Amino acid sequence: MKNIVLASASPQRRELMKILGLPFIVRPSRAKEKSSISSGVAHLVKSNALLKAKEVALRIKDGLVIGSDTVVCSGKGRLILKPRDLHEAKKNLKELMSDPHWVYSGVAVVDAKTGRAEIGWEKTKVFMTPLNDQEINRYHQLVSPLDKAGGFDIEGKGALFIPRIEGCYFNVVGLPLAKLASLLKKFGVSVLCLLLILLSGPSYAAAVLPQVCDGKDCVKVEVVSKLSDMEKGLMGRIGLVRGKGMLFVFGTEDRQSFWMKNMLFDLDILWIGLDGHIVYLGQNIPRCISEPCPVYSPENKAKYVLELNSGYTLAHQWKLGDRLDLKGI
Secondary structure, eight states: OOOEEEOOOOHHHHHHHHHHTOOEEEOOOOOOOOOSOSSOHHHHHHHHHHHHHHHHHTTOSSSEEEEEEEEEEOTTSOEEOSOSSHHHHHHHHHHHHHSOEEEEEEEEEEETTTOOEEEEEEEEEEEOOOOOHHHHHHHHHHSOOTTSGGGOOTTTGGGGGOOEEESOHHHHHTOOHHHHHHHHHTTTOOHHHHHHHHHSOHHHHTTTSOEEEOSSOEEEEEEEOSHHHHHHTTTTOOOOOTTEEEEEEEEEEEOOOEEOTTOOSOEEEEEEOTTSBEEEEEEEEOOOOSSSOOEEOOSSOEEEEEEEETTHHHHTTOOTTOBOEEEOO
16 A cells, blocks of 8 residues: 655644545645635635645655645635734634634545646535633633644634534534545545455455565564654564564655663664665664664665564564565565
């Protein structure tokens, strides 16, 4: 399966992506969004979503890049974006509470390798209970409106004054999941099929769980692709179960640096290229007892880094240049 890349720094979108059950990495887009309506609100959010996805796709060699853009349109027909300050946030919220309003989200999926793009959009009607100035001030003390389209959060405290919506709930949060699932399916990624595999029991699921194999033996691996999880790695653990490892999956093939700070056991570490070949092999790398800890940074570029119990590669005669088969990754 292709790598999935979320072109957004939004914590709300990151949490929604977890619902899909797909491993993904985050690469925030640097694209400059459009903020004026020329051909309708739907066209605006679709254009911005595509801009974000394409900008990230140009920075990576392979993967499906997901871009999304969300805006709010008041009952008066005014486009309401992220507020610049609390004064504007309060003014916007009062306008949104005066009449039902619409939340629009565009979503785009771009294949970084081929440039192929699929785009969709959703809109949801939102009804709010009017609050007085004191209540709005209290809400803004509890929830910062500055990083949210429209300046409110339906998934948090904002739910207390949103009695009803018409349309997709996840669209209001910032990522219409049903629409995204339908776009991914066009690239051969069926979210529901993956969920059925995971729920079908150990006998079937074992065959598709992530593994790294050499043709004779396989290592079941814990796949890590989020930056926060990568930074933690195996730190604090007392060891790996026999026959298991941790596989770090990076967005692009590049020089990947590793160290053994806060490690409690020794490791074999393999740097693996995009084609599956071992490009660098570190055997019996010792835990770091005192700082500064050495950094292991091979000249060779790698797409994956595999950590195993010390001695595994020697026992299985894995060596530099061997090709490994990454299954279910």
